[in-house]
Amino acid sequence: MSESPQHPEHPRPAPRSVRAATSASGSVSASAVDVRSTLEGLAHDGTARPLLVALDFDGTLAPLQDDPSLSRMLPDAVAPLRTLVEAPGVSLALVSGRALHDLHALAEVPVGTYLIGSHGAERARVMRHGLDRDVVQLTDEQADRLATLGARAAEIARGRDGVWVESKPTAVVVHTRLAEHDDARDAESKALALGDELGSGVLHGKDVVEISVLRASKGEALRALRDELGARVVVYAGDDVTDEHAFAALTEHDVTIKVGAGDTVARLRAADPHELVDALVALAAALPT
Secondary structure, three states: OOOOOOOOOOOOOOOOHHHHHOOOOOOOOOOOOOOHHHHHHHHOOOOOOEEEHHHOOOOOOOOOOOOOHHHOOOHHHHHHHEEEEEEEEEEEEEOOOOOHHHHHHHHOOOOOEEEEEEOOOEEEEEOEEEEEEEEEOOOOOHHHHHHHHHHHHHHHHHHOOEEEEEEOOOEEEOOOOOOOHHHHHHHHHHHHHHHHHHEEEEEEEEEEEEEEEEOOHHHHHHHHHHHHHHHOEEEEEEEEOOOHHHHHHHHOOOOOEEEEEOOOOOOOEEHHHHHHHHHHHHHEEEEEE
């Protein structure tokens, strides 16, 4: 499900701050440029507007938890996210694999934030009295297939301690974070085979296999939101292999940040959620008042 970046036929020059963060060869110099200074540069760069700041939740704003229901955004992230939403020419989005209702309940983001859930299959905007949702409609065939997937996934989890199944509006997810190594590997293998048999899309992330009856990805959803907002520059940060789809959907004019270890196509890296949030604090503080 990997995606290739789409570039306009006649690309506009990169904003000044993005050009400054790029070496003559076109690649980021890790010794000269870090996440914080790049984001501060965007804050001062009037050519980088409209600006869309899009962030994964788990492992990016919130440290990973064995029990996903315990995930909470780092307290230091609350104020800068509010500043981003209120800043002229800046939009904020959370892009997550979580179901939309779950993401909204746990993230506690400010009014005006765009939420993209289920790896791009669901979308909403946070309003004062709840969510303004884009309604997802399944065909009868998709709904029947989703029910079958749920039953078959439950069979995979049965008898394997620490393996459990999550149901989403368009997908089922086999979680293995709490399982012993052999059980986790076996469950993931069987879930991948089930996805090949019945799924329209399969995502294999950190200790999860998600099988969807719709074709969607974070990259497609992020590109659609960018087009809708007319964003000249997009900042995207994420930690999982599924975030590589979003990184790949962006252009050399954008800022992509891998959070944590692992191979990536992202141009910058933050060591962990704390380092990423520190950079967001710096971005918010540098925005014109």
